[in-house]
Amino acid sequence: MSKLATIVGTNIRQIRKEKGFSQEGLALKAKIDRSYVGRIERGEVNITLEALYALATAIGCDAKTLLP
Amino acid sequence: MSKLATIVGTNIRQIRKEKGFSQEGLALKAKIDRSYVGRIERGEVNITLEALYALATAIGCDAKTLLP
Numbered sequence A, B: 001m002s003k004l005a006t007i008v009g010t011n012i013r014q015i016r017k018e019k020g021f022s023q024e025g026l027a028l029k030a031k032i033d034r035s036y037v038g039r040i041e042r043g044e045v046n047i048t049l050e051a052l053y054a055l056a057t058a059i060g061c062d063a064k065t066l067l068p
Helices: A003-018 A023-030 A034-041 A049-059 B003-018 B023-030 B034-041 B049-059
Strands: none
Touching: A003 A034, A003 A049, A003 B049, A023 A034, A023 A049, A034 A049, A049 B003, A049 B049, B003 B034, B003 B049, B023 B034, B023 B049, B034 B049
16 A cells, blocks of 8 residues: 555545545545445555545545645 | 646646656656656546656656646
8 A cells, every 4th residue: 555545545534524424425426436435545546636536526625635 | 638637737747848857758757658648748647646646756846736
């Protein structure tokens, strides 16, 4: 697992929880598979910019705030 | 081509030129195929975060400055 993916995954999880989303709720809103959201949050995936922006839009935050 | 990919590609090209890199020089430094760098700059590719950070590190800028 890369440090970058781990940091971004942790940030997504933290902000998701702050905003009161379940993993499933975020997955539905971002139109991303729920288990994939889980893998992203665990830092197991090198996500694309489109996925990053879809998640940021769904959570309601600036994509850059998810980055180190 | 997505608007996001187009913006990021344009930003990479602009900063690459400002820093005096050729496409080939950047590709070598970032350890990314030169033709792939060309496709990225033309907004034809939905790059991953690792690729974004490799390019930012090679150019010598913060990855976030490449994002809209």
